[in-house]
Amino acid sequence: MGDVDVVIAGGGPAGCAVAAALAELGWSVLLLDAGVDRHKQLAGELLHPTGVRDLRALGFGDVVDAWTSQPVRGFAVRFHAPTHTLILPYGRGVTGLSLEHANLTVPLQEAVSRRPGVTLHGRARMTAVDHNDEHGVHLRFSHEGAEHTVKARLLVAADGRASPVRRMLGIAEHHVRISTMLGVTVDSACLPYPDHGHQFVGGPLHALAYAIQPGVARVMVDLPLGSTAQTLKAHPELLLALPPGLRSEVRQALEQQPAPRMASNDDRLAETVWAGSAVLVGDAAACCHPLTASGMASCFHDARALQEALHRHAGHIPRALERYAHERRPAQRTRVALASALYSAFAGQDEGMRALRLGLLHYWEHSPRGARASMALLSSEEPRMRVMAREYLRVVGHALAAMLSTRGQGGRLRSAGPLLRSAGPPLRDAVASAMEQLGSWLHRRVRRPVYTLARAGWASPRRAFASNR
Ligand SMILES: Cc1cc2nc3c(=O)[nH]c(=O)nc-3n(C[C@H](O)[C@H](O)[C@H](O)COP(=O)(O)OP(=O)(O)OC[C@H]3O[C@@H](n4cnc5c(N)ncnc54)[C@H](O)[C@@H]3O)c2cc1C
Numbered sequence: 001m002g003d004v005d006v007v008i009a010g011g012g013p014a015g016c017a018v019a020a021a022l023a024e025l026g027w028s029v030l031l032l033d034a035g036v037d038r039h040k041q042l043a044g045e046l047l048h049p050t051g052v053r054d055l056r057a058l059g060f061g062d063v064v065d066a067w068t069s070q071p072v073r074g075f076a077v078r079f080h081a082p083t084h085t086l087i088l089p090y091g092r093g094v095t096g097l098s099l100e101h102a103n104l105t106v107p108l109q110e111a112v113s114r115r116p117g118v119t120l121h122g123r124a125r126m127t128a129v130d131h132n133d134e135h136g137v138h139l140r141f142s143h144e145g146a147e148h149t150v151k152a153r154l155l156v157a158a159d160g161r162a163s164p165v166r167r168m169l170g171i172a173e174h175h176v177r178i179s180t181m182l183g184v185t186v187d188s189a190c191l192p193y194p195d196h197g198h199q200f201v202g203g204p205l206h207a208l209a210y211a212i213q214p215g216v217a218r219v220m221v222d223l224p225l226g227s228t229a230q231t232l233k234a235h236p237e238l239l240l241a242l243p244p245g246l247r248s249e250v251r252q253a254l255e256q257q258p259a260p261r262m263a264s265n266d267d268r269l270a271e272t273v274w275a276g277s278a279v280l281v282g283d284a285a286a287c288c289h290p291l292t293a294s295g296m297a298s299c300f301h302d303a304r305a306l307q308e309a310l311h312r313h314a315g316h317i318p319r320a321l322e323r324y325a326h327e328r329r330p331a332q333r334t335r336v337a338l339a340s341a342l343y344s345a346f347a348g349q350d351e352g353m354r355a356l357r358l359g360l361l362h363y364w365e366h367s368p369r370g371a372r373a374s375m376a377l378l379s380s381e382e383p384r385m386r387v388m389a390r391e392y393l394r395v396v397g398h399a400l401a402a403m404l405s406t407r408g409q410g411g412r413l414r415s416a417g418p419l420l421r422s423a424g425p426p427l428r429d430a431v432a433s434a435m436e437q438l439g440s441w442l443h444r445r446v447r448r449p450v451y452t453l454a455r456a457g458w459a460s461p462r463r464a465f466a467s468n469r
């Protein structure tokens with residue numbers, strides 16, 4: 001096989017989006033997909049408005065319009081004790097959408113394979129990276145029973161969270177298994193708010209639900225590691241967070257759907273997202289618990305960030321990849337930290353997390369601004385870590401206020417300690433990351449321009465800083 005501009009390993013949401021983005025720049029694209037059966041997968045089905053917007057910007061507007069998708073106007077969060085549902089709308093009349101995973105991803109792949117400059121090899125698996133430096137990559141892949149070699153200017157690893165290509169590149173990752181997701185389909189008439197994503201929080205198990213086609217909803221139940229569908233069948237009381245109608249639908253589905261879809265929920269963060277002339281996108285670069293439903297929006301954001309960086313530094317791939325890494329980092333860190341903090345607050349069973357949940361309920365109920373800010377973070381509209389740190393602090397404040405208004409003196413003292421102990425570490429991490437983001441913003445906006453001016457002989461950095469003051 002001859003040379004191409006870019007080889008993309010993986011034809012999921014990230015790989016298809018990158019293929020479209022780079023074909024638009026006029027690059028020749030070889031898209032390899034190992035061909036996982038998406039009809040059997042439990043994976044992304046709800047797409048936030050940011051994801052829809054990025055898909056349209058990447059030229060997939062006709063695919064989006066052809067989907068038989070369900071509108072999603074925001075999240076309905078149902079607290080178990082006290083039982084109370086709060087609506088968090090996206091705001092400003094924008095909507096997301098949801099549809100069955102295969103119905104979402106297969107048309108994307110078909111559409112991108114028709115783009116000029118894109119060659120798709122289905123059932124093709126990348127097997128080795130023989131050479132990778134700033135001048136390009138040499139790699140091998142298997143297709144139709146034969147092994148092929150190819151040279152490219154750029155290799156994009158879009159091969160999902162287990163990412164064999166990341167390992168071939170020798171990039172380490174931080175990996176924590178969190179829980180297991182079990183998914184069944186039920187009658188969507190049982191959903192209390194059919195055009196919303198649902199979060200069922202504070203019960204023995206956390207659950208998510210949304211409509212995926214007319215009359216059909218997906219319910220996903222978060223199981224502790226080591227539990228299976230049998231555990232749920234044997235202990236139906238674990239579904240207490242769901243309203244009674246939905247609970248009996250899920251129990252019925254467990255009897256009738258002998259092999260419910262399962263997926264592992266993991267935190268995975270690559271140590272770096274680029275090396276030589278290779279770059280990671282989508283889940284291969286970072287993935288987190290799916291309760292914020294932000295994975296696919298993040299894939300499409302990666303594709304646009306990579307396109308922008310390669311457009312700006314067309315002749316210098318390492319510089320473009322460095323820019324891509326820098327541009328995507330704040331949003332990724334906020335997304336992963338938010339998913340982890342929300343998962344603890346929604347599913348945590350200790351006294352501190354119970355108090356924090358009451359704080360969330362109190363906050364969203366009493367502060368429409370707070371509900372909007374939380375939804376902007378949740379849907380990846382707001383990427384800044386300092387906003388997350390600020391909102392988290394406010395929730396802790398509301399948890400303390402809720403405690404003071406409902407408990408006697410002894411109760412106050414008993415719950416404040418566990419609350420601060422549980423909320424402390426996520427808050428400390430968020431503040432540290434926010435400071436890092438601020439430092440890098442200052443570096444880009446102030447120090448670098450001043451030194452560039454100084455190098456060009458316009459001013460000495462010290463004089464420029466002095467005149468700024
Ligand atoms: C239970 C669950 C629910 C989720 N719900 C949502 C949701 O509602 N909304 C949302 O936005 N996100 C959700 N996500 C996350 C979302 O599914 C992922 O973020 C998204 O699928 C990542 O896309 P990707 O293209 O990076 O990887 P993948 O979708 O995993 O695609 C990777 C592709 O790479 C191919 N591949 C693997 N190895 C090779 C190789 N060696 N050579 C060539 N090809 C290879 C595979 O065949 C596959 O097609 C959920 C995830 C889970 C687990």
